[in-house]
Amino acid sequence: MQFDSISAFLAMGGYGFYVWLSYGVSILVLALLVLSSLSNHKKTKQHIAQRQKREIKLRQAAELQKAQASADTRL
């Protein structure tokens, strides 16, 4: 252990601000990166699920239209 007390640890021999700034910014940037990557992953899956639902709806609508058209021609 290089430091006698917590206050000495925080002071970092007078350079506390610079050391903690570096560590703080690094942790912040990396945390943001991890969070954005996770949320991107989740969003992509949601997006795909949404598209699937839309496709099913479109297909049903097209089939309905086709059925109606063939009914019309029979009349």
Added chain:
Amino acid sequence: MSNLNAKIEATSTNINPLLRACGLTCIREERVLFEALNFTIAAGDIVQIEGPNGAGKTSLLRILAGLSQPYDGNIYFQETPLAQQREAFHQELLYLGHLPGVKDEMTAQENLEFNLALHGLHTGSAEKTLSEVNLLGFEDAFASHLSAGQHRRISLARLWQSQAKIWILDEPFTAIDKLGVKKLEALFLQHADNGGCVVLTTHQDLSLPAERVKKVTLAYRFS
């Protein structure tokens, strides 16, 4: 998964096709336009690509011309993959897309001459060629003074001088009057009879004899 989204009504009897599409798959903006598409185009064929809007007709033509890469599959020109003989293939290719490729800063004649020169051709008489597309008297007019329809006709004029075997034409009849369409159709027939082939998309019905026109039908896919 249906691989039968394309059907060919007349199968070619020619053993040695000019162009062969093998397992073509095209994906645009996360949508499969067509999948595992197979067909052959032989000398003498006039092939019409059919299908609703968004079915991938233009994408198919661009892939055939070698402008776009398919997601999967290959195009063979005289049984060799396109990628291996780009220049030899382009020597035999005339592609006209949606955009006419006409520069506003050049005259109709200069545009025609440049486009032909790129393919190593000289216009015997630009005047005569331009008159085929109803542009007689516009030779010296700058393209900026001409209409969009006239731009299209300048680019179509190349057909009369072309020596390429394969014509790939995306909607060649837009902005062309009835007489012009007749003329073009006659030209297509003549080209096919001379051992060439024509691949085209069109919204209008072709008035060519049905037995001469092969059809490739693309269906609209939801996924």
Added chain:
Amino acid sequence: MMWKWLHPYANPKTSYHFAGKILPWCTRLAVIFLTIGVTWALLFAPADYQQGDTFRIFYLHVPAAMLSMGIYLGMAIAALSSLVWQLKLADASAAAMAPIGAAFTFIALVTGAAWGKPMWGTWWIWDARLTSELILLFLYLGVIALHNAFEDKSLAGKAAGILALVGVINLPIIKYSVEWWNTLHQGATVSKLGQPSMSADMFWPFLVCFIGFACFVTALICLRFRTEVLNRNSMRPWVRELVANEGKTHAV
């Protein structure tokens, strides 16, 4: 053309699941190594006899700077294999790497400035290493911006790949020119941000930190790679099944 189908990791589904398998292991390793490394660096490593406790920034700055260069190189290699061997997944991994590399470059810049302030008395100095790191950041931002500008993700990957390759050819030239420019204009009073000869009790925490960051980067690449694979294959049946299954488990 055939071998890419024979090669199991050229298959999106296989590589998606493979990346999913290494992801938790890399995460665990990263947590372990980084915890040990950072504690060691902050609490137990000795202070430098000249630079004092500011030297503890070194344990962040140097791994970040090394990784920022390494990731760019990795991105360029991935781009090359995508362009030359038509590996569709390679550009997905290149796309996955760009933001991570940019983040590490940014960290290297900020820690470099924070280290420089007590040493040089100014936040920014046109030091060769910092300047080339700044230019590297621009290169990364260019790749990311180009990737975002395309709607179609596979086109985006190809375009960004070409740029990454051009960048990697330029990078040594830029680095050399900046170093040369720096020696030309350097005043006599400015001492370079040098690494003092490292003693063993400084080297080991550095190594542990570096390994920790490397594992962290690998884990992040796996995660982002999976997202990119999903993005590019959203119309494939296996992706549909996967998404549908996950939707069910969430609903329950």
Added chain:
Amino acid sequence: MTQLSYRAAFALIVKRDLMIAFRHRDDIVNPLLFFIIVVTLFPLGVGPESTTLSRIAPGIIWVAALLATLLSLDRLFKSDYADGSLEQMLLSPHPVFILVLAKIVAHWLLTGLPLILIAPLLAVLLHLHESSYGALMLTLLLGTPVLSLLGAIGVALTVGIKKGGVLLSLLVLPLYIPVLIFATSAIDTAAMNLPYSGQLAIIAAIFFASLTLAPFAVSAALKVSTN
């Protein structure tokens, strides 16, 4: 069928691009005016002191040249892309390398060359050191083609993107840094009456490297953009 030789295809495209540019003269004149105006802004901002000006003159002229080139890059492929001529050129039976090189040469003749011709005039305005004129001309002569070549990569990548202008500068400017550094240093060295052949040799090396490599990158990029 007659096949055009590579040289004939090259000449054909250079001639066409020059003809179009001469009929649309604003495209040549505007970047030049920009170059002149940017250079004249500096004395107004920094002050008319001749010692300061002559010290920063190489940097000003070169940065202004970079920006003027950047401004003119758009016309390299943009209009050809928009009206479909680019696609026709890519479909012509010539190696894309030749076509791309021809377009870049035409671009340099229309922007790089005028910049070189007008640079000594601006150097006079900035009180450039008398012994530096040779170095200024030589670095511009070797450096501006590099700007056109590297810039072409950026344009080829962004030509299909709707708001590609700002993106283009982000992509291209970092690549210009080595040329900027070596060129200004050559001019500075010349001002001290020292030999600057080392810097010139490096710029020449960069020129030849980009001359051989850039057209390949541009062709690959154009294939992506027209896809």
